[in-house]
Amino acid sequence: MLDVSRVQKELAECNRDTAISGVSIALHDGGSDLSRLSGTISGPVATPYEGGTFQIDIRLPSGYPFEPPKMQFVTKVWHPNISSQNGAICLDILKDQWSPALTLKTALLSLQALLSAPEPDDPQDAVVAQQYLRDHQTFMATARYWTEAFARRSSVGIEEKVQKLVEMGFPEDLVRSTLESVNGDENQALEMLCSS
């Protein structure tokens, strides 16, 4: 029932301009099941998430795209609308505001926007939301610390990055050498690979 053709097109479309958008999608664990994907978004600049790379688990229900995708942060993140316990996300377009004309990429971009502009009035994590409203400094510090501790690029294994780039269609040898030349910066490597 899952619209395989649409999902494939979405993957190709999304990964075409990853360097600019800062979001990418790959098959989960390099498998072949199109209903289990893994999204990546880079932390927006001028936020405590800057410099972080956030991994998102994506599950597509059989009714996709007529039913919303299920998304959850795998990378731990300190944010009022994201559970600090399990990464569950509170975002309207992943619930009743989903439309079949939206895509996984737009959803990931919305998550990126959510990182830039938290909505503490509609919190997923009450503790974080309280802190965000009452003690903003501590909030910023904690969010930055969590980004450092859990979402630094270097903390993502090199093999995972290689696999991801290979899945995007680049030859493995080239991927390895490019990654090495940029000290493992995935986005920079991708940029180089695309422009070469």
Add this chain to the structure above:
Amino acid sequence: MDDDDYYFDESDGEYGGSSYSLEEDHGDDLNDLLVEEPIEKIWTTASVISAESLLAAQKEVLQNVMSLLLINEQQARSLLIYYRWNVQKVYDSFERKGKEPLFQEAGVVISDDRDLDILGSSTAVITCNVCFEDVAVLDATKMDCGHLFCNDCWTQNFIIRIKDGERTIRCMDTKCNAICDDVIIRNLVSRKDPCLAERFERFLLESYVEDNDNIKWCPSNPHCGNAIRVDGSNVFEVECICGFQFCFNCSLEAHSPCSCQMWKLWVQKCGDESGNTDWIIVNTKPCPKCKKLVEKNGGCNLVRCRCDQHFCWLCGGACGAEHTWSTIAGHTCNSFTQEKEMNFLAVKQRLQRYMHYFNRYMTHADSLKKENTLNENIQRKISESENKNSVIKDYSWVLDGSRQLLRSRRVLKYTYPLAFYVFGDELFKDKMTPEEKEIKQHLFEDLQQQLETNVERLSMYIEKDFYDFNDEQVMELKYQVVNLNRVVNKFCGQMYKYIEDDLLEPMKHAVHRIAPYSSGGPNMLLQPSSSSGNSGDS
């Protein structure tokens, strides 16, 4: 007790003797006893909508809105579903906000040009924004909101939404609030799944009942197919034409003068759970050896489990078999502390209180069953009497009396759960001072007891095999039945009034409003005439 005792007032002694008139009218004095007190202030009306008249009833409301706002049926339906079929609300919103916001809020789109301008040629191709495929415009559909997607995507979306039970399906475009035209939905879906298209059509028809605060399905089981419309107060009891009497508010059997909440709690309690837990605590104890619950059957405090273990009933401790009535050899009950005993006594008291009300409730429930059977056979008795060689041909008073008997028996039955909650701690803890409670409970029980006495008398007379009676005996019986009918009716009215004004009203608990008393019982509904349909404009 002699025959005079059932009057609720000593002053009407003249009716107690044998010098009564046999006229239909028993005189003004008797009527004076029946000063009708207005109990319910909200004027409530009810009617039946049969399965056949459902469509007509819905059409009438649709027609109203269509002609007022100059829109088509699909648009009117979307609007009405949004406003829960409350035409008055549609009108109010229309006056207050104006046409455009009214439509927009409900997701109704009025487009003047439905011609698909981009479809210049039949060979044109568009890209569907859901499947990302290029499709011929002939295989795509544009909704009133102007959004165009391929038919496959529309259809798949509709199928998923209908299977989810949705009656209003929104456009697939992002941020578009528009509701899709149900004609288009049915057409597209029926090409792929005709059964589902039919289900959707049924959904739309049933929306008139299910999305409507004034209409409910009759809860009879098996379902009679009828829906009931009530205008006014929801706390209202009706009798569907199928004979099922129910409370419109909670859709359970008619239960006044018990409130909906009390009745729900009582049904739960009787269906074991808490009542039973107390019974188990009071009447059983686990065997210290095999842990099975052992029930005590009177006798001394030494009990024996089936596993042959003896133990002391007071403390539950294991012991030998040797004992007297008051002592067990080699056993001293020292673990049975004061605190435990107090606890146990509290549970025991609670259980006894519940059993008191439950037993009386069940007694009346049993009588009601018997009297129902009696009522079913009464027509046969009447026919037999009518065929007798007698001047008395009118037996309607027996039917009236029997119906009143059932009505009052029901009232009595439900006064027990009511009293259980009103004078207990579960719902109304500390709502009354102990003195106040004592006075009110006394007055209530007095009323209850008088009603009970007269209901039992009426029952006794209704039960009589009057076809064997001579004319004089029949007339005597008629007098008793007519008289008791009125007396019992009056007591029921007083009972409701007392419950409403003196028991429930001071609690300031709006949730405990009860359906008004009417002597005929729950509002008996009539077969709807096929032509009149059902007025829905309120």
